[in-house]
Amino acid sequence: MGKKLIGCPVCIEHKKYSRNALLFNLGLVCDARTNTCSLEPIVKKLSGYLTTLELESGFISKEESKQKLLPIMSTLLEDLNATGACTLPIDESNTIHLKLIQLRKDPPIVQEYDVPVFTQCKDHFIKSQWDLTTQQILPYIDGFRHIQKISAEADVELNLVRIAVQNLLYYGVVTLVSIFQYSNVYCTTPKVQSLIDDKSIQEECLNYVTKQGQKRASLRDVFQLYCGLSPGTTVRDLCSRYSQQLQRVDERRLIQFGLMKCLIRRLQKYPVKVIRDERSRPPRLYTGCHSYDEICCKTGITYQELDERLENDPNIVVCWK
Amino acid sequence: MMLNPSDGLPDDRKSLYPQSQSSAYKCGDKTSPISVILVSSGSRGNKLLFRYPYQKVAECPSSLSAKQRNPYVLNTSGDELDDQDGDSREQSPLTDEQLVAGFSDIVLSTILATKSDMCGKKFELKIDNVRFVGHPTLLQHPPIIQVSKTDPSPKREMPTMILFNVVFALRANADPSVISCMHNLSRRIAIALQHEERRCQYLTREAKLMLAVQEEITTTETDGSPQSPFRQILPKCKLARDLKEAYDSLCTTGVVRLHINDWLEVSFCLPHKIHRIGDTYIPPEALERSLKAIRPYHALLLLENEKTLLSQLPLDCSPALIRLIKTCSAVKNLQQLAQDADLALLQIFQIAAHLVYWGKAIIIYPLCENNVYMLSPHANICLYSPLAEQFARQFPGHDLPSMLAKFSLPVSLAEFRNPLEAPTQEFAALLVNQAQLIQMVVWMLQRRLLIQLHTYVCLLVPPSEDEPGLRDEDPPLAARVGGRSLSTPSALSFGSPTSSDDMTLTSPSMENSSAELLTGGDSPLNKRMTETLLASLSEHERQFILNIPAAQNPEDLRMFARLLHYFRGHHHLEEIMYNENMRRSQLKTLFDKFRSVLVVTNHEDPIISIFQSPMD
Numbered sequence: 001m002g003k004k005l006i007g008c009p010v011c012i013e014h015k016k017y018s019r020n021a022l023l024f025n026l027g028l029v030c031d032a033r034t035n036t037c038s039l040e041p042i043v044k045k046l047s048g049y050l051t052t053l054e055l056e057s058g059f060i061s062k063e064e065s066k067q068k069l070l071p072i073m074s075t076l077l078e079d080l081n082a083t084g085a086c087t088l089p090i091d092e093s094n095t096i097h098l099k100l101i102q103l104r105k106d107p108p109i110v111q112e113y114d115v116p117v118f119t120q121c122k123d124h125f126i127k128s129q130w131d132l133t134t135q136q137i138l139p140y141i142d143g144f145r146h147i148q149k150i151s152a153e154a155d156v157e158l159n160l161v162r163i164a165v166q167n168l169l170y171y172g173v174v175t176l177v178s179i180f181q182y183s184n185v186y187c188t189t190p191k192v193q194s195l196i197d198d199k200s201i202q203e204e205c206l207n208y209v210t211k212q213g214q215k216r217a218s219l220r221d222v223f224q225l226y227c228g229l230s231p232g233t234t235v236r237d238l239c240s241r242y243s244q245q246l247q248r249v250d251e252r253r254l255i256q257f258g259l260m261k262c263l264i265r266r267l268q269k270y271p272v273k274v275i276r277d278e279r280s281r282p283p284r285l286y287t288g289c290h291s292y293d294e295i296c297c298k299t300g301i302t303y304q305e306l307d308e309r310l311e312n313d314p315n316i317v318v319c320w321k
Numbered sequence: 322m323m324l325n326p327s328d329g330l331p332d333d334r335k336s337l338y339p340q341s342q343s344s345a346y347k348c349g350d351k352t353s354p355i356s357v358i359l360v361s362s363g364s365r366g367n368k369l370l371f372r373y374p375y376q377k378v379a380e381c382p383s384s385l386s387a388k389q390r391n392p393y394v395l396n397t398s399g400d401e402l403d404d405q406d407g408d409s410r411e412q413s414p415l416t417d418e419q420l421v422a423g424f425s426d427i428v429l430s431t432i433l434a435t436k437s438d439m440c441g442k443k444f445e446l447k448i449d450n451v452r453f454v455g456h457p458t459l460l461q462h463p464p465i466i467q468v469s470k471t472d473p474s475p476k477r478e479m480p481t482m483i484l485f486n487v488v489f490a491l492r493a494n495a496d497p498s499v500i501s502c503m504h505n506l507s508r509r510i511a512i513a514l515q516h517e518e519r520r521c522q523y524l525t526r527e528a529k530l531m532l533a534v535q536e537e538i539t540t541t542e543t544d545g546s547p548q549s550p551f552r553q554i555l556p557k558c559k560l561a562r563d564l565k566e567a568y569d570s571l572c573t574t575g576v577v578r579l580h581i582n583d584w585l586e587v588s589f590c591l592p593h594k595i596h597r598i599g600d601t602y603i604p605p606e607a608l609e610r611s612l613k614a615i616r617p618y619h620a621l622l623l624l625e626n627e628k629t630l631l632s633q634l635p636l637d638c639s640p641a642l643i644r645l646i647k648t649c650s651a652v653k654n655l656q657q658l659a660q661d662a663d664l665a666l667l668q669i670f671q672i673a674a675h676l677v678y679w680g681k682a683i684i685i686y687p688l689c690e691n692n693v694y695m696l697s698p699h700a701n702i703c704l705y706s707p708l709a710e711q712f713a714r715q716f717p718g719h720d721l722p723s724m725l726a727k728f729s730l731p732v733s734l735a736e737f738r739n740p741l742e743a744p745t746q747e748f749a750a751l752l753v754n755q756a757q758l759i760q761m762v763v764w765m766l767q768r769r770l771l772i773q774l775h776t777y778v779c780l781l782v783p784p785s786e787d788e789p790g791l792r793d794e795d796p797p798l799a800a801r802v803g804g805r806s807l808s809t810p811s812a813l814s815f816g817s818p819t820s821s822d823d824m825t826l827t828s829p830s831m832e833n834s835s836a837e838l839l840t841g842g843d844s845p846l847n848k849r850m851t852e853t854l855l856a857s858l859s860e861h862e863r864q865f866i867l868n869i870p871a872a873q874n875p876e877d878l879r880m881f882a883r884l885l886h887y888f889r890g891h892h893h894l895e896e897i898m899y900n901e902n903m904r905r906s907q908l909k910t911l912f913d914k915f916r917s918v919l920v921v922t923n924h925e926d927p928i929i930s931i932f933q934s935p936m937d
Contacts, residue, residue, distance in 0.1 A: 187923075188922050188923070189924055189925075190925060190926075193779070193891060197890075220784065223779070226922075227921065227922035231695065272702065272722040272726070287704045318726060320730065321698050
């Protein structure tokens, strides 16, 4: 047949019905190949509404009100297909509102060293529609402050900030990047070629990374800068090597855009304590599971301090990945 | 001397996928079935023949009260026995297993045993959080009943089975690709059963046994302790044991091998279980796309010991497969493999794809000194990982984190031999000889710890200063020299025969293959060819290139023009070397000479990187 049927059968038992029970089912017919997860809550809701209507006023069993079902069903079909939402007036006192809610993937856990950055212009959002916590932290989301910093500056508890940002992640309002430092190391991903292949990404990029008030940066300069990022090269090195290309480009926004669109990725450092004598405690943080970012956030020491401590320790190796 | 770096691989295959084992049994694993059910429909109506896991009928409240009860345990099983249809959901959230268990045998047989016009097609039914997938199959010929010649009684009407359905219950939010894989398995089992039924009424016999046990149990229910009839069926029915085995395999390894009636083999693998890296799996579509794009210069790396792999093959497998497994090696590319194994290249591609699909091999670039490797971003570098333990056992005296640290910066295998490294104490421990190094690299590649970096080149001419408005209008070369595909000829598609059998490629068919351009100096032919090649560039670009000092040398300019279509950022150095039969040094020199218009970067090959890192 190539079709899929979604329905929610209801059975109401009562002596007043001709067979002591009324069975009905309002279903939707769809193409077999479409993803219909979001239609299921609508079908369920409708069956619940109809059950209530039947119990209250015999909507379905009475002949005259049964006639209303036909226009209701055609409105339902047309409106859902057109706009994804519909309003069904049943009678003077009852109206059914239905809306297709898009199901999204579960968002990842937000860590305290993650940096949220808006995927669209901040001003597009009507702030009053968001909850209080989100409203309080919104001004501090600038694509450079990490969660811990936002929590401290906005004076909101850390876990609340994490949850609020996770919520924003779910709706695709923000995406997460890593903390920016001039000592960071990045490298290109195969997706960097999309800067050349895809005109829209090109436009977006050049608009995003050009310094304020300057002429638009050239594609070649920007592409060279991205390709200049490689393991072993810090952002500082990049700036000194490509100073000419950086005349019209803001390096922080360059990195930010690259991370958001996955044109580049950050190489994090992971210390691992490989040699230790039997008597000492097993390493808690230097196991290869915690990056420098995480360790610095959790312990409060700076990157340089951590580097100094670990460089001189012969028992610790550092992996970059 | 053929290097066999896979020697000494641990035979315990499960160790390759440490994480997937624990998650398989957790509630909510979307790639495992919840239950397997066999129903039939015939002259006696719809019957549920077998289901596994069966309802643990013993856990009814009466028996629980007799045991010591933990006061913190929620008693949810009470709901199931009251409500046969499993509709009670609001009180306490039932696990998916309990949901399916909540469907009684009668309900299941009614909904799953379809009418005959639904046979031969995919069957899918979703009830709340459970999705049933199957392939109802018609048994056309009624079995011929052998009536004993000495039996004087009139021939009784033997109950006939009209159709049957092997159904898998899945979680409703399972991926569509998982659902179609399960349907595939259901269909395969159905085909085998249909065949055996026609040959020797196998299914009817097994069904009779199953129903007999079920009737026996329900009629002899003494001492108030009901037993599950399905538990009794298992020792008596081979088919029941096969179905149980299928279910168990799907939940653990994802590889199913059954012998229906000890005769027909049904084999199946669930790619979602096999191709896992950490917690994520590689979607089969991505795998297929990757496999369609492999090239003759790629190599096949076996994930298991050659001996182990050969022992897993069925007795009647293709000799070509055996030959391939015996001759393949991490340092040999597919084209060399075709020559060594004496098979057509196309066949090599097909067998390689087959091995990759079954999780027995991955595609890499053949190992050589100039290969540059780096730590994979998804590598597990934890000190306490099972990989670290295995590495220490395999290579005593070396530890995995230290070795991995060496690959933190991209390093070529040749650099490991560099004697200029200061021999500090811990470095002395890391010094490895070349052969052992190769073994370690292969070990790490098999466990998805390393990625290989390649050099990609892109042509980007600096914009002209005088016309700033126009420069960005020029679409980059990539967009203009579009669409010329250098992938393997379209013949590689799963399971379909092809006409172009000669695929011993030395260079793919392109208009500008090296043979056409004569090496003789500045002949008009060569000049014209160069001009034609450069014609795809804009005027500004052409002028700029011709003004580069290196372009004054006609040889260099010719080489540049010839390779122009590679400078789109999609072909790496090794590919150009292979296609154009050039040396690495030649290319590197050329890139250097024309560096004012070329931008070079290093990253992994997106075609095969899927084997090291899942799709984002």
